[in-house]
Amino acid sequence: MKISIPGLPSAPYLPSTVGSVEQAVDKVAQLLHLNARPLVLTGAGISVDSGIKSYRGKDGTYLNRGYRPIYYHEYVDPSSTGEQKRRRYWARSFLGYPPLRIAQPNATHTSIAALQRAHAVHGLITQNVDRLHHAAWGGVPPNSVELHGSLSEVVCVARGPGKPHQDSEWWKAKRSETFGEMDRYTTAHIENDGPGCGFVSARDALQDELAALNPDWVKWAERLVNEPSLSLRRNPDGDVQLEGVDYGTFQYPSCPSCGGVLKPNVVFFGENVRQSVRSAAERRVHEADALLVVGSTLATHSAYRLVRDVVEAGKPVILLNQGPTRADSIVTERIGFDCAQVMGQVAKNVLNL
Numbered sequence: 121m122k123i124s125i126p127g128l129p130s131a132p133y134l135p136s137t138v139g140s141v142e143q144a145v146d147k148v149a150q151l152l153h154l155n156a157r158p159l160v161l162t163g164a165g166i167s168v169d170s171g172i173k174s175y176r177g178k179d180g181t182y183l184n185r186g187y188r189p190i191y192y193h194e195y196v197d198p199s200s201t202g203e204q205k206r207r208r209y210w211a212r213s214f215l216g217y218p219p220l221r222i223a224q225p226n227a228t229h230t231s232i233a234a235l236q237r238a239h240a241v242h243g244l245i246t247q248n249v250d251r252l253h254h255a256a257w258g259g260v261p262p263n264s265v266e267l268h269g270s271l272s273e274v275v276c277v278a279r280g281p282g283k284p285h286q287d288s289e290w291w292k293a294k295r296s297e298t299f300g301e302m303d304r305y306t307t308a309h310i311e312n313d314g315p316g317c318g319f320v321s322a323r324d325a326l327q328d329e330l331a332a333l334n335p336d337w338v339k340w341a342e343r344l345v346n347e348p349s350l351s352l353r354r355n356p357d358g359d360v361q362l363e364g365v366d367y368g369t370f371q372y373p374s375c376p377s378c379g380g381v382l383k384p385n386v387v388f389f390g391e392n393v394r395q396s397v398r399s400a401a402e403r404r405v406h407e408a409d410a411l412l413v414v415g416s417t418l419a420t421h422s423a424y425r426l427v428r429d430v431v432e433a434g435k436p437v438i439l440l441n442q443g444p445t446r447a448d449s450i451v452t453e454r455i456g457f458d459c460a461q462v463m464g465q466v467a468k469n470v471l472n473l
């Protein structure tokens with residue numbers, strides 16, 4: 121299963137099945153109350169309130185017209201063309217990552233974390249790569265899967281000529297010159313079922329490396345953090361669009377373990393979701409007795425098929441998303457209200473606050 125540039129089918133869309141926030145809260149609270157192991161699946165829509173741009177607006181159309189993310193095969197291309205693509209990617213990511221890194225969880229993240237703590241939500245699958253669920257929980261949320269990986273990790277995706285030795289300095293880095301303490305982003309164990317040597321590091325540590333290799337670019341990165349009004353287009357994958365800039369001089373490190381190619385631990389377009397991640401997500405779906413989708417158009421097949429599996433198993437599903445979703449035609453409940461408003465109130469009701 122490869123991630124392709126997502127498109128939403130043209131119709132039919134399900135109009136919101138409730139007419140008020142109160143009804144929405146009742147429906148969601150009931151789903152969580154009546155089922156012992158509800159699973160929550162979240163998407164880009166829930167991080168918009170944290171300042172992370174969504175790919176799509178309320179009507180389901182792309183917000184950044186003309187945005188074309190890099191494809192996996194372009195990124196790992198060993199030729200000089202691939203080299204240029206990687207320089208361009210890391211230059212833009214170098215600038216785009218710091219604002220994303222300092223984003224804070226919002227009411228939707230904290231409500232889901234509170235519901236998990238109260239065992240009203242059993243499992244969590246997120247398509248988001250911002251790790252804001254981790255920040256809200258204060259660690260790795262229980263029974264959670266990052267379906268499309270995380271921007272806060274870097275993995276080796278193509279073995280180099282060296283004998284892998286797992287550079288201990290990278291592993292042990294607990295502080296980043298750029299960000300300070302790195303404990304918010306605990307580097308998780310990654311099952312090495314990919315083409316690389318198995319090296320994994322915190323993205324924060326790579327930011328330090330990139331800053332050291334490209335001192336001229338550091339000023340740009342600082343401006344992006346300090347001047348939020350700077351009119352640059354940002355995308356939810358930590359990419360920043362700059363016009364008229366020469367990316368060809370940007371330096372990036374090779375894998376410190378084997379000399380291979382490092383890549384953020386996020387699923388690129390055209391890339392397969394790793395088998396270990398797919399299996400973990402399927403396990404969560406199998407365990408669940410109900411599903412609540414929050415803030416996702418379900419445009420990517422990897423997320424849509426999980427919803428379809430729950431529907432086909434005859435388990436109840438509620439979509440909480442302001443705009444249309446790809447699963448509208450296969451479910452019977454779509455709540456077209458603001459996620460943070462509904463989830464905040466649901467948490468209060470369920471937890472009797």
Ligand SMILES: [Zn+2]
Binds near residue numbers: 279319375378379380
């Ligand atoms: Zn490597």
